[in-house]
């Protein structure tokens with residue numbers, strides 16, 4: 001894989017002051033403690049990967065940073081200032097753009113209207129929408145992303161999942177975010193489109209954006225990440241720089257490490273031929 | 289951001305651009321337009337007085353009475369909400385202006401301003417309560433529907449001692465206000481009520497706002513997916529409360545028309561059931577009941593269909609009892625036509 005090497009060589013550490021810093025942050029939904037004592041720093045020009053199993057609290061973590069939920073304990077500072085965001089607008093105004101896993105775009109609205117939703121271009125004394133400029137820019141930005149949508153009047157609900165992700169990412173980057181949060185952007189994508197998204201993530205980092213990249217896939221994370229945080233049941237199970245970990249270690253850690261080894265022993269006892277070793281189990285999980 | 293990514297952006301050759309015809313057919317109001325044409329032809333054949341140009345003014349007047357309120361109701365539906373109090377809110381507005389001006393013996397225009405404030409406040413209350421509680425608008429506005437219906441009758445009886453407001457036709461400012469809200473003029477022999485002109489102006493402005501402005505974009509977004517809209521920074525609460533206040537504004541206007549067309553008297557029990565007529569006009573015009581899709585022009589065509597059917601039945605010499613049955617059939621047909629046309633346009 002040549003892309004692996006080029007990404008790996010680019011992914012050097014670049015320590016600067018954190019733009020977003022979480023200290024001991026917790027969040028409970030009623031009696032469910034979704035996050036407990038999470039600390040995290042996001043730096044300019046750095047990709048912070050947040051990994052974890054389903055329900056580990058990844059989406060909850062980024063929804064706090066994005067202003068959708070408020071946290072219930074600890075502190076969050078943005079540009080050195082302690083903040084509690086009351087709405088996503090406040091987060092956006094602080095330069096944080098988010099591409100959500102579960103809520104991205106209004107399905108019945110056309111592609112170009114979605115692209116500019118909340119940031120519409122207007123002209124003239126009556127502040128009329130500048131449709132022509134918006135369509136042109138949306139088209140340019142999407143072409144840069146490597147997806148072509150011939151009819152920008154098409155409702156977004158008719159696009160494929162990957163195309164929808166690309167529209168949302170292109171939009172976030174176009175509007176000049178300082179921090180870009182991506183919640184599992186590659187989860188629904190094929191190999192080619194994943195590659196395009198990963199390239200875009202690296203470009204964003206090189207432009208000085210601090211990226212929070214959430215994923216299930218340690219391979220994708222290791223391709224681009226400078227810094228890895230693994231969440232487990234709402235707690236930080238691992239927080240490390242790229243230099244201090246290998247892909248294999250990350251994969252094992254991500255997959256539950258010792259638990260998986262125990263599982264492999266159990267399965268071997270049940271069906272000796274079916275399970276060779278931990279590595280196979282991990283690979284099988286990867287392919288899923 | 290000036291990023292320079294060179295990616296293999298070869299055009300996807302599976303997608304051909306949609307034809308102009310398919311695009312036209314995917315407009316929300318196209319189904320109702322076809323329906324309106326069919327009904328027009330039908331009554332032109334079945335009801336001889338329908339062909340008389342002098343009756344055109346009457347038909348348009350009936351349509352405008354519904355159409356003025358169909359404008360905000362369509363916008364609200366596109367924004368994902370209903371307002372069941374819209375019918376009685378019109379009566380509330382008329383009563384407020386009439387009773388206030390009479391009881392305090394002030395200029396009619398002051399009563400009109402008070403009615404405007406009350407109408408906007410009712411709309412704001414509906415919107416605020418909806419956003420505050422997160423309840424469906426069906427329930428919240430059902431509550432305000434009963435509250436207003438009760439208040440209309442109770443307060444009128446308390447103030448005037450009767451079921452109608454006191455006549456204000458001899459009070460200062462009445463003549464000028466009647467000119468604005470309920471006068472008429474001749475256009476080539478046809479009598480045109482002023483509300484028809486207002487209706488056309490309102491439809492034009494609202495259609496422009498919906499399709500060509502930022503607010504319009506936000507209305508589609510909050511109706512299509514409120515959570516996604518909020519996430520990209522659209523002020524969802526403000527937009528929805530604003531839409532309910534728009535209903536309030538138009539209810540005020542319709543209430544003034546009601547007051548001044550009846551020589552300054554409003555019956556306190558009026559308006560019940562009208563809310564459904566407005567909703568029917570919007571739905572027949574292609575607004576999606578679940579929000580995020582529709583048009584102002586569609587609501588206007590829905591109102592026009594309503595006017596044509598209501599008078600067509602009369603002109604054809606049929607018993608008016610048939611009107612409601614006809615209307616219900618129209619509603620069903622229109623929704624089915626909308627569905628079929630939309631699916632076919634999208635399949636192309």
Ligand SMILES: Nc1ncnc2c1ncn2[C@@H]1O[C@H](COP(=O)(O)OP(=O)(O)OP(=O)(O)O)[C@@H](O)[C@H]1O
Nearest residue numbers: 029032034052053054055056057058059060061101
């Ligand atoms: N709105 C909510 N109300 C109550 N509980 C919630 C809510 N959102 C999330 N949770 C709970 O919080 C926990 C963490 O959920 P979260 O969505 O953050 O997981 P995740 O790591 O993003 O998972 P996935 O990989 O499936 O996206 C889960 O146990 C979930 O059930």
Ligand SMILES: [Mg+2]
Nearest residue numbers: 058059060101
């Ligand atoms: Mg998630």
